[in-house]
Amino acid sequence: MVDTSVVLCGETLANPIIPASGTFGYGREFARFYDLNCLGSFALKGTTEAARFGNPTPRIADAPCGVLNSVGLQSPGVDAVIAEELPNIPRIFAGKVMANICGFSVGEYVRVAEKFDACPQIGWLEVNVSCPNVHGGGMGFGTTPQGAAEVTRAVRRAVKKPLIVKLTPNVTDICEIARACEAEGADGLSLINTVLAMRIDLNSRRPVLGTGTGGLSGPAVFPLAVRMVWQVYEAVGIPIVGMGGVRSAADALELMLAGATAVGVGAANLVDPYAARDIALGLPSEMEKYNITDLKSIIGGAHNG
Amino acid sequence: MNKGIFTVISNEQLIPGVHRLRLRGDTSGVTAPGQFADVLIPGCFLRRPFSVCGAEDGVLTLCVRNSGRGTALLTASAPGTELDILTGLGNGFDLADAGERPLLLGGGTGFPPLHPLCAALLALGAHPMAVLGCPSAGSAPYLDEFRALGVEPLVYTLDGSLGETGLPTQALHSLDYTSVYACGPLPMLSAIDRESESPHVQLSLEARMGCGFGACMGCTVQTISGPRRVCKDGPVFRKGEIIW
Numbered sequence: 025m026v027d028t029s030v031v032l033c034g035e036t037l038a039n040p041i042i043p044a045s046g047t048f049g050y051g052r053e054f055a056r057f058y059d060l061n062c063l064g065s066f067a068l069k070g071t072t073e074a075a076r077f078g079n080p081t082p083r084i085a086d087a088p089c090g091v092l093n094s095v096g097l098q099s100p101g102v103d104a105v106i107a108e109e110l111p112n113i114p115r116i117f118a119g120k121v122m123a124n125i126c127g128f129s130v131g132e133y134v135r136v137a138e139k140f141d142a143c144p145q146i147g148w149l150e151v152n153v154s155c156p157n158v159h160g161g162g163m164g165f166g167t168t169p170q171g172a173a174e175v176t177r178a179v180r181r182a183v184k185k186p187l188i189v190k191l192t193p194n195v196t197d198i199c200e201i202a203r204a205c206e207a208e209g210a211d212g213l214s215l216i217n218t219v220l221a222m223r224i225d226l227n228s229r230r231p232v233l234g235t236g237t238g239g240l241s242g243p244a245v246f247p248l249a250v251r252m253v254w255q256v257y258e259a260v261g262i263p264i265v266g267m268g269g270v271r272s273a274a275d276a277l278e279l280m281l282a283g284a285t286a287v288g289v290g291a292a293n294l295v296d297p298y299a300a301r302d303i304a305l306g307l308p309s310e311m312e313k314y315n316i317t318d319l320k321s322i323i324g325g326a327h328n329g
Numbered sequence: 330m331n332k333g334i335f336t337v338i339s340n341e342q343l344i345p346g347v348h349r350l351r352l353r354g355d356t357s358g359v360t361a362p363g364q365f366a367d368v369l370i371p372g373c374f375l376r377r378p379f380s381v382c383g384a385e386d387g388v389l390t391l392c393v394r395n396s397g398r399g400t401a402l403l404t405a406s407a408p409g410t411e412l413d414i415l416t417g418l419g420n421g422f423d424l425a426d427a428g429e430r431p432l433l434l435g436g437g438t439g440f441p442p443l444h445p446l447c448a449a450l451l452a453l454g455a456h457p458m459a460v461l462g463c464p465s466a467g468s469a470p471y472l473d474e475f476r477a478l479g480v481e482p483l484v485y486t487l488d489g490s491l492g493e494t495g496l497p498t499q500a501l502h503s504l505d506y507t508s509v510y511a512c513g514p515l516p517m518l519s520a521i522d523r524e525s526e527s528p529h530v531q532l533s534l535e536a537r538m539g540c541g542f543g544a545c546m547g548c549t550v551q552t553i554s555g556p557r558r559v560c561k562d563g564p565v566f567r568k569g570e571i572i573w
């Protein structure tokens with residue numbers, strides 16, 4: 025009998041598999057396919073203060089071994105999420121779920137975080153610092169150590185629940201940003217968000233996505249995620265939720281060896297609604313294959329020696 | 330909503346660039362005409378959505394227009410090819426307010442998906458009328474299939490090479506109907522939304538989709554009641570609902 029449990033910022037998970045924000049809605053669609061209690065937890069769709077449509081369509085496109093999206097934070101707004109979605113969570117999942125918080129100003133991050141902090145269904149507050157700062161020339165908060173630190177500091181002071189900062193890979197040195205978040209009191213980090221990318225339609229000779237550029241996710245970015253989780257694990261002492269192109273239990277083990285405590289599953293959910301379930305249920309046999317009895321014991325295991 | 334493996338049993342060209350694929354598998358997930366299937370095509374990452382043109386006795390019928398890399402691969406599928414398909418996606422058409430004389434209006438490859446709807450309406454005792462709009466006589470699919478149901482399609486071609494000359498929306502002003510069911514390009518659907526005098530109008534929208542079951546928000550459209558997902562809240566929307 026193997027032990028798949030892990031502890032993420034003080035909360036024990038039956039296993040490390042957490043469907044990633046933006047690929048799992050609020051769980052409803054997937055609960056029609058399977059019992060979500062086979063998962064460690066799941067992350068809710070990114071939530072802003074006010075309702076947003078997001079970016080113009082087309083905002084999703086195929087890529088070799090991946091998907092481009094420019095959905096741009098469609099959200100019903102935090103009050104609607106709390107009123108309409110959170111009451112449904114206990115009906116589909118017995119554990120706590122991860123809120124994902126987006127903001128276009130430090131004040132917005134704080135106000136959304138404070139509201140989720142008061143919700144018993146929420147176990148962690150994942151703060152997406154990839155949003156553009158409307159007061160900072162539109163540059164993403166998470167692209168500088170100062171911007172990421174400013175959001176982390178403000179949210180940390182305002183909330184009690186564990187704070188996980190979701191980092192963008194579109195930076196020169198992700199370790200510098202990870203350290204800045206840790207220094208301001210982040211309890212954990214999640215990475216990687218999508219990689220800035222583009223495709224062009226040969227017939228129209230225009231970008232495929234309505235916004236021109238978008239974020240690439242899926243197996244195409246998996247080695248990039250492994251590299252960044254590895255680097256950040258060496259840079260900080262707080263737990264990491266590793267994600268980026270995971271599509272099998274073996275991929276999850278690989279990210280854990282790189283340093284992930286929990287593992288996000290994103291694009292795979294969009295292709296196969298059962299993907300996260302199959303990865304979670306596949307962990308014990310994959311562990312036995314590599315003589316792993318306690319999953320916790322392999323976190324960062326590739327760094328030893 | 331079902332996920333299953335389907336085997337291609339036939340693949341024939343209907344008109345240039347449009348293939349009809351018949352696939353054997355579990356069709357029990359298909360619960361209403363107007364739903365769609367989401368096909369995982371080997372060589373593509375995301376699935377590709379197609380309106381269901383038939384789901385009977387374990388045979389799923391899809392009509393696929395070759396319009397890009399994914400559909401080029403799919404229309405080249407040989408019999409025996411196994412494909413992973415999600416079926417029973419989307420709301421489908423509501424037959425409740427069809428009335429005595431429903432008007433079925435299809436644009437190009439949007440016409441074949443109205444065939445199972447036509448059959449269902451006939452089974453309810455209604456007298457559906459079928460209207461096809463397409464560029465020319467050589468690009469008119471599914472005429473014989475509708476005739477086999479006993480419904481003679483009224484055809485509009487842009488070049489006048491078959492039937493009436495002009496757009497199929499002209500039929501909205503010349504026929505006497507109790508409801509409208511439409512599937513086709515968005516400009517045709519928005520024209521129907523504007524021009525139809527019946528309050529009972531259902532429009533099946535086409536959209537680029539990510540997942541096909543409501544998770545990714547890739548196919549969202551703006552409606553009078555806020556953003557809605559074409560894949561999950563649609564693909565069928567009512568008159569006046571869409572903000573074009």
